[in-house]
Amino acid sequence: MNVYIFNLCRVAKVYPHRWNLAKVTPVPKIELTEEISNHRPIALPSIPGKIFESVIYSQIYKKMGSKIVDYQHGFRPRRGVHTNMAEFNQYLSEQLDKGAQVDVVYTDFQKAFDKVNHVRLLRKLKTLGFSSETIDFFQSYLTGRRQYVLYGGMKSHVFQCPSGVGQGSDLGPLLFSLFINDIGDPVERSKLLLYADDLKMYRTIECVTDCEGLQDDLNKLVEWSEKNRLPLNVDKCETITYTRKTINVIEYTYRVKDVQLEKRGWVKDLGIKMDEGITYKLQTSEVRSKAKRLMGFLIRNSRNFKNVDTFLTLYFTLVRSNLEYGALIWNPIAATVSNKIEAIQKSFCKVFI
Numbered sequence: 001m002n003v004y005i006f007n008l009c010r011v012a013k014v015y016p017h018r019w020n021l022a023k024v025t026p027v028p029k030i031e032l033t034e035e036i037s038n039h040r041p042i043a044l045p046s047i048p049g050k051i052f053e054s055v056i057y058s059q060i061y062k063k064m065g066s067k068i069v070d071y072q073h074g075f076r077p078r079r080g081v082h083t084n085m086a087e088f089n090q091y092l093s094e095q096l097d098k099g100a101q102v103d104v105v106y107t108d109f110q111k112a113f114d115k116v117n118h119v120r121l122l123r124k125l126k127t128l129g130f131s132s133e134t135i136d137f138f139q140s141y142l143t144g145r146r147q148y149v150l151y152g153g154m155k156s157h158v159f160q161c162p163s164g165v166g167q168g169s170d171l172g173p174l175l176f177s178l179f180i181n182d183i184g185d186p187v188e189r190s191k192l193l194l195y196a197d198d199l200k201m202y203r204t205i206e207c208v209t210d211c212e213g214l215q216d217d218l219n220k221l222v223e224w225s226e227k228n229r230l231p232l233n234v235d236k237c238e239t240i241t242y243t244r245k246t247i248n249v250i251e252y253t254y255r256v257k258d259v260q261l262e263k264r265g266w267v268k269d270l271g272i273k274m275d276e277g278i279t280y281k282l283q284t285s286e287v288r289s290k291a292k293r294l295m296g297f298l299i300r301n302s303r304n305f306k307n308v309d310t311f312l313t314l315y316f317t318l319v320r321s322n323l324e325y326g327a328l329i330w331n332p333i334a335a336t337v338s339n340k341i342e343a344i345q346k347s348f349c350k351v352f353i
Contacts, residue, residue, distance in 0.1 A: 006052050013133055015141040019049030021158065022166065024149045043147065043168040050169060057170035060134075067128060068177055069184060074196030075173040081270045084195045085329045088202075088269075091191070092242050092278055095204050101243035103211065104202040105218055105254055106267055108236035109225070112197035113176055114164035117229045118142045121165075121179050128178060141171070180230070186220035189213040195270055205241075211252035222256055234259045240267050244277050272326040280330040284337050287323060287330075291344045294318045299351060315348055 009015060026039035045053075068076065073084035095102050109115075121142070122135055130138075145166065149156040165179075166172035173196065183199070184192045190203040190213065201221065203214045225232050234256045240263065243249055254261045266275040266282055273283040298314055305311060323341065332338050
């Protein structure tokens, strides 16, 4: 029956209206949960719709995957946080080993997935070579999307979504990637790396002219965002200078329009703390601290468990996953740091095994 319905939808170029309803559950990003802006909306679409989207996704990605720009590492097979950070880290290491400095601008879009303009998206799909029948189907898919919020046992009214692409689905991230696929077209002198909507723009700086070139590319990026109605969240945009130099560091103030971007001594890049000299001292310190807290929680709440497999499952889920996140990038060279991290696992073995 499902196959029959799916084929009927494809022939009719219509996405069923009932499948366009999604439940949204707010999940806190940080501990301060009083502010609604500190929550991440997790959308749960209908099960039949999600299965149908996965079928459509597999067919479209075969034809369109090669057209996605190479510096996009989000929502792609064999790409992810590690490939994004490995490419970036390799570039930084090469430049810093030469005694150079690299200026980086980290940008943040305001609710990027929710603000994708449908008219512009369909226009870009046509430019990419989608057939008129496929565009008609996507117009039906995007039109009439509805959501409701369920939180604390309370349910909101159903509301329309006149913009944006569906989250919690397969097609939504793919459509978003295609929507911002031309974001680097106006950028001439700087390098870009993307993970979904997380973008960093960077350039090796040898003189003030290089800084001005990076600023010019940033201005073009701002123009692109305004043209595509995907505004930057200037308060969350920031800059950092990666260098091992202690003197003759070229200072420059980067701006988004008239707003001066905050210059940081360290940034959190895709969940990994990056300091100016890429020593990863802050990252390893945070990893150890968080792992110790989780170990304490595990010890306090698992005293009555008898099955060793239960302990192992909890350890790998809560503790080991945090120890291993991004470890390919920040893996410590110093034996003292490695031993401190290894001590966490040894303590688990002493207590539970």
